[in-house]
Amino acid sequence: MEDGCERIEEQLTLVARKPSFGLPTGCPVCLPVYIYLRFANLPFSLRTNSNFPDSDQIPYVESGTYVAFNNEKGGVIESLIEDGLADLDYDLLAVPEWLSTKAMISSWLTDALMYELWVGSDGSSAQKIYFADLPWPIGKVLFHKQLLVVKQLLGITKDSAERRETEIYRKATVAYGALSTRLGEQAFFFENRPTSLDAMFLSHTLFVLQALPDSSTLRGKLLEHSNLVQYAERLKTEFIEASSSSSSVPLFHSDTSSSTPRKGPSSWSSKPKSKPKREKTQEEKTFRRRAKYFLVTQLVAVLVFLSLLSGSDDTEVEFDDDDDGMDYD
Amino acid sequence: MEDGSDRVEEQLTLVARKPCFGLPTGCPVCLPVYIYLRFANLPFSLSIKSNFPDSDLIPYVESGAYVAYNNEKGGVIESLIEDGLADLDYELLAVAEWLSTKAMISSWLMDALMYELWVGSDGSLAQKIYYSDLPWPIGKVLFLKQFLVVKQLLGITKDNAARRETEIYGKATMAYGALSARLGKQAFFFENRPTSLDAVFLSHALFVLQALPSTLNLVRFAERLKTEFIEASSSSSSGPQLHSDASSSTPKKGPSSWSSKSQNKPKREKTQGEKTFRKRAKYFLVTQLVAVLVFLSLLGRSDDTEVEFDDDGTDYTD
Numbered sequence: 001m002e003d004g005c006e007r008i009e010e011q012l013t014l015v016a017r018k019p020s021f022g023l024p025t026g027c028p029v030c031l032p033v034y035i036y037l038r039f040a041n042l043p044f045s046l047r048t049n050s051n052f053p054d055s056d057q058i059p060y061v062e063s064g065t066y067v068a069f070n071n072e073k074g075g076v077i078e079s080l081i082e083d084g085l086a087d088l089d090y091d092l093l094a095v096p097e098w099l100s101t102k103a104m105i106s107s108w109l110t111d112a113l114m115y116e117l118w119v120g121s122d123g124s125s126a127q128k129i130y131f132a133d134l135p136w137p138i139g140k141v142l143f144h145k146q147l148l149v150v151k152q153l154l155g156i157t158k159d160s161a162e163r164r165e166t167e168i169y170r171k172a173t174v175a176y177g178a179l180s181t182r183l184g185e186q187a188f189f190f191e192n193r194p195t196s197l198d199a200m201f202l203s204h205t206l207f208v209l210q211a212l213p214d215s216s217t218l219r220g221k222l223l224e225h226s227n228l229v230q231y232a233e234r235l236k237t238e239f240i241e242a243s244s245s246s247s248s249v250p251l252f253h254s255d256t257s258s259s260t261p262r263k264g265p266s267s268w269s270s271k272p273k274s275k276p277k278r279e280k281t282q283e284e285k286t287f288r289r290r291a292k293y294f295l296v297t298q299l300v301a302v303l304v305f306l307s308l309l310s311g312s313d314d315t316e317v318e319f320d321d322d323d324d325g326m327d328y329d
Numbered sequence: 330m331e332d333g334s335d336r337v338e339e340q341l342t343l344v345a346r347k348p349c350f351g352l353p354t355g356c357p358v359c360l361p362v363y364i365y366l367r368f369a370n371l372p373f374s375l376s377i378k379s380n381f382p383d384s385d386l387i388p389y390v391e392s393g394a395y396v397a398y399n400n401e402k403g404g405v406i407e408s409l410i411e412d413g414l415a416d417l418d419y420e421l422l423a424v425a426e427w428l429s430t431k432a433m434i435s436s437w438l439m440d441a442l443m444y445e446l447w448v449g450s451d452g453s454l455a456q457k458i459y460y461s462d463l464p465w466p467i468g469k470v471l472f473l474k475q476f477l478v479v480k481q482l483l484g485i486t487k488d489n490a491a492r493r494e495t496e497i498y499g500k501a502t503m504a505y506g507a508l509s510a511r512l513g514k515q516a517f518f519f520e521n522r523p524t525s526l527d528a529v530f531l532s533h534a535l536f537v538l539q540a541l542p543s544t545l546n547l548v549r550f551a552e553r554l555k556t557e558f559i560e561a562s563s564s565s566s567s568g569p570q571l572h573s574d575a576s577s578s579t580p581k582k583g584p585s586s587w588s589s590k591s592q593n594k595p596k597r598e599k600t601q602g603e604k605t606f607r608k609r610a611k612y613f614l615v616t617q618l619v620a621v622l623v624f625l626s627l628l629g630r631s632d633d634t635e636v637e638f639d640d641d642g643t644d645y646t647d
Contacts, residue, residue, distance in 0.1 A: 096507035
């Protein structure tokens with residue numbers, strides 16, 4: 001990987017998944033990178049790539065011949081630091097509490113958000129983020145495939161489902177408490193300056209507040225800590241919605257027609273509705289019916305693909321088929 | 330669950346998996362509970378149960394009609410705290426750094442150890458812990474089944490295996506560094522008293538030191554340092570007897586000061602991943618060394634632990 005310092009004059013581009021929920025990118029892996037670049041005051045343009053919902057390479061940052069993929073070197077932010085483009089974490093790697101706090105966010109809170117997006121909210125949020133652009137049956141199948149992976153990642157089985165849910169929420173709850181204590185009235189968590197830790201946590205809170213339904217347990221837990229909510233509100237205004245910033249003009253359009261933003265900043269309130277019951281049998285029946293539609297659509301897609309193949313010389317990768325060729329890596 | 334404090338007079342029994350690697354219990358989930366009970370000075374008897382390698386109930390603590398299972402209420406230690414039997418964490422739940430440090434240990438370090446036991450050592454260690462009592466074909470099948478679960482838990486696939494390994498080792502290395510800085514010269518991590526955090530970390534460190542074959546070099550290295558350390562320290566408390574039996578197996582990797590005998594390394598086809606792995610392994614081992622010092626200082630001050638340290642590795646008492 002070339003030294004990125006020389007490339008900094010060339011325009012930096014962040015390739016991420018499309019906006020959603022009133023956020024510049026609707027994907028929980030992409031948003032921290034976006035925020036980090038904004039914190040670092042690095043001008044960049046935002047490009048959307050929604051073709052490959054499973055791709056591990058997205059988000060990535062490129063500038064000229066330099067490129068930093070998500071699945072290399074521990075992630076884009078780590079690459080940006082290592083390659084000298086933007087190091088907001090200087091001096092802090094030696095601070096034990098900074099590292100342990102970051103560990104807590106990237107394990108307990110990341111797990112909790114993943115749980116809520118995929119399992120807790122019946123997966124509707126995850127479907128919107130990753131599969132909304134795909135033909136419905138294909139998206140549904142891919143969703144269920146990835147849902148299984150997420151459950152395995154979280155160690156959720158039929159027998160352990162309830163216990164795991166309790167544990168995941170409990171850890172998130174204590175984590176929020178600790179973070180609220182740590183933050184107090186400060187602007188940022190450490191040394192009054194933004195670091196990758198803030199980028200990670202800000203991304204997490206924005207998702208919890210904007211992408212999860214009102215009935216979400218996790219959302220309710222976060223709302224109990226007003227200083228954390230204010231932290232999110234303030235930084236969002238300052239770094240994400242700032243349209244008068246001259247140094248960086250991200251080309252994202254808040255697409256409010258397609259994705260209703262959950263709440264305005266000042267009206268985030270917790271409505272203690274009872275969590276919707278997951279009726280497995282009902283869902284299963286629906287799923288079976290839709291699967292039949294999917295098979296029919298698959299047949300049509302195969303015919304379309306064959307006709308395209310015979311009529312085209314280019315070996316362009318088209319994501320219109322789902323031969324199960326997409327690997328979740 | 331009845332209030333456990335009434336039951337304290339009845340004998341407490343900890344049911345755990347059998348000893349291994351010179352540790353009172355060879356299972357990484359059971360050992361923290363054992364240590365916690367020792368820290369809390371709660372008398373208890375240890376009962377071995379090896380029938381159910383997959384059982385989520387083990388370890389559990391029982392006393393009369395009271396029982397606290399591993400898969401209830403967040404675990405045995407949490408149950409002991411909640412039910413009033415032994416709360417070593419009082420007042421610390423409000424300390425942000427205590428909680429984040431515990432989170433780091435129970436995520437990054439736990440993952441790293443799980444990786445080493447199941448994947449890094451080709452699973453031989455996990456088999457020893459959980460399946461060595463079962464008839465070989467059954468044990469093998471159960472092992473492979475759980476091996477798959479562990480890989481899913483760690484998010485490891487064929488394509489990302491090398492990358493995940495680097496990440497796991499990298500996180501462990503950073504965690505060791507932070508813990509070493511946090512501990513400094515203290516006896517325990519927080520407030521000069523043992524908490525569940527110390528129990529969890531000590532368990533982790535003991536496994537790393539005694540169960541992992543790749544640390545045999547580390548043990549030899551540590552022996553040298555232990556001598557210097559013990560000589561330098563004023564306390565003459567009996568340190569652990571770390572007998573390094575290094576002649577039995579070839580080290581897989583070593584710090585830069587030793588000649589790396591890469592010829593004996595088990596074959597792995599990915600050369601690029603191997604280079605990265607070697608580099609990371611060196612950092613990992615150097616920081617493991619720090620863990621040794623931490624461990625030595627912890628043990629040197631704790632008079633109550635009667636854990637034996639016969640570091641043969643292969644033999645285990647029943």
